[in-house]
Amino acid sequence: MNYYQQHQKQFVEGLTAFLRIPSISTLSEHKPDIQRAAEFVREELLTAGMTAAELIQGKGNPLVYAEWLGAPGKPTLLFYGHYDVQPPDPLDEWKSPPFEPQIRGNDIFARGACDDKGQTYLQIKAVEGLLKTTGKLPVNVKFLIEGEEESGGEHIEAYVKSKPPRLKADAAVICDTEMFAPDLPTICVGLRGIVYGELFVEGANHDLHSGVYGGAAPNPIQAIAEIVCALKDREGRIRIPGFSDRVVPPTAKEREAWARLPFNEKEFTEKEMGARALVGEPGVPLFDRLWGRPTLEVHGIRGGFIGEGAKTVIPARAVAKISTRLVADQRTEEAAAQLKAAIQAACPKGVTAEFKVLHAGAPSLTNPDNRFIHAAAEAMKQVFGKETVYIRSGGSIPIVGVFDQSLGIPSVMMGFGLPDDNLHAPNEKFHLPNFFRGIESVARYLELLGG
């Protein structure tokens, strides 16, 4: 039994302590928890044997930095993760409280278990194992862990874009994606970008009685419905002029590889998603829709009377949270401008509409033919005992584009989540066997790169 197998109990205890901190970055009342989570990460890095561990303060939540540079002549890896989490609501759908981690079967349930505390923590534990057992690392390692990934904060982006010398590295390593299937080692080579904002619509300057004014009064909720339907049609096609012009379709080779992935559509639909049917652009293959096409989604909406019973009011205003996911080579600023223009064009008479961007991140697409990705695929293959597959993800990790553009380094996305881990949803979990194999995969990766 090696060090990693001997310390599984301690790893789970440490992760549990991390998960107990409700570090929800999008809710300002959790600022103290954000601070606690950052401190927790810094202390774990020190315990692991990393040096120069510190909190980098700036506009937004602190970044956690640490380094170990005792392998001159060897490559330098920059590990990335995030210690912040999504809000847990709807709370009443959790089987155990979101910030009181509970192990059921082989899974640990808590907000952030997989996204991304579990996957951040496994990087630290991989390094810790090598340092505790051999006193050194096979390559040079830096950590940069952020606390605004779930809220679209720009602290890390501003910091990386300032190109501080200590961030110099040969590749970034990101554990924030998922495996295509249980036991199937997976590397993600493409991510969607995002433009996320709030649509404010205003009609009259006060709520109006729907009997007295109905038939002549502008209704902001109806206007949001009009706008949303103009942006995307019933079939799921985005109708924003020019929006898809830059979209690069997947290559034939990539599509063939996707078609070979082990996949049961019925199980995906009914078990994983809990849905009645898949929807989306007619004639476009599913993995294209999930990974290679832009989306437009309404994440939340509120307007008028939403209490118990009936109130016959035409509300003065309504608001919706809307995002669009982008794919290579769409540009965030151009896409945001196109979206805003389409909203104005669709805005009905009698109301005003304003779309305020909350955050944005570029899409990314990595060429997998480099030594950093090859070694990662080999490491995962050795630990999992299966050939590693390459996929894309429909999600967004904006830092990948920033690492590329500002530091000139590729990102290696080794993901250990599972498709049913309920990211951003109630009952988020992390599969503990993957937590342990993730730690070993990262350690093996460092050995292969340094050897």
Add this chain to the structure above:
Amino acid sequence: MNYYQQHQKQFVEGLTAFLRIPSISTLSEHKPDIQRAAEFVREELLTAGMTAAELIQGKGNPLVYAEWLGAPGKPTLLFYGHYDVQPPDPLDEWKSPPFEPQIRGNDIFARGACDDKGQTYLQIKAVEGLLKTTGKLPVNVKFLIEGEEESGGEHIEAYVKSKPPRLKADAAVICDTEMFAPDLPTICVGLRGIVYGELFVEGANHDLHSGVYGGAAPNPIQAIAEIVCALKDREGRIRIPGFSDRVVPPTAKEREAWARLPFNEKEFTEKEMGARALVGEPGVPLFDRLWGRPTLEVHGIRGGFIGEGAKTVIPARAVAKISTRLVADQRTEEAAAQLKAAIQAACPKGVTAEFKVLHAGAPSLTNPDNRFIHAAAEAMKQVFGKETVYIRSGGSIPIVGVFDQSLGIPSVMMGFGLPDDNLHAPNEKFHLPNFFRGIESVARYLELLGG
């Protein structure tokens, strides 16, 4: 100075006490306030000199009944009003708290000031004045005051439909409408009906990550937008098959009278409504749109993440409160069935939609050529010093249809509200001069009918 002029201060004090009771019928936590408001009305009726005052219990909020039957051979009037009020939200838009009445200028501000506590109370005070000064009334009078008008409760409907002998009367008198313009005595001869309900839409059985599933997951908010846009087009035309087949257009004579009403569209739009522009069916005159055409409005909507910041979730469900106003000769059950069928037809793939009716009421249209309406017009003319006009209202008072069908009596709708009284909205008010003239108009009405 007559009795009514001498007692204006006491009338305002009494109304203030009535308005302090937050008798919101649609919110169940206000049940005790409903009870207090009913008791308050009963005591006021006794103080006025009415007899047999009692609370009628049943399924729902209590009805208040009282009678004075000392004028054999004279007609019998049934006074109707309601002691319940709309919810006050949005609270932060009130200049003074909704249940702490405040007089500013000639207006008293409070939830229910006009709709309908002020107008219910003025009926009681009219009767009180005659009884205190002459010891009798010129006609027989009954009161039936309900507590579920704003929540669509069916207690009064069930009670009236049971045709209790004590409700026998020659006409009903309803003070729950408004004057067309300040100082312009007005009788309302038509009301819209209503079907009000909640639209529940469900997609997946749990919230989904919009990155991972966006492009293939059904979105219930988008589905509500699709449904709402299918029910009513951008221009305001209802698109429910068969829905308008029974709509009887206003007569040429009625339209001519409406066209003569003193009306400033710019002031109506900008000052009264606080809107940028009027909307609605192209080519249909404004008063037709407000009084003579059915409507479809979304009163409230909720779904997904509506907290601070960003959450990239595709929600499992969303809900909207939707009503349609009906006009003669539409039937509520038929209209509800047509609406439900149109919702099913418009429901996109991957979601289920269910519309649950919360309440419904038939439209009404009264022929003004009867002695009860003639006397009311004359009484108001004498008190206000101007010719009384006949209008319709776009609002709904379902009991009018029930009085017609179950008791076989016409309803006389003498309204003393003003167009800018902010019914169902923040800063509801009642114009005190109209409160006083309303009391005198009702008293004069009784004298004219009995004389």
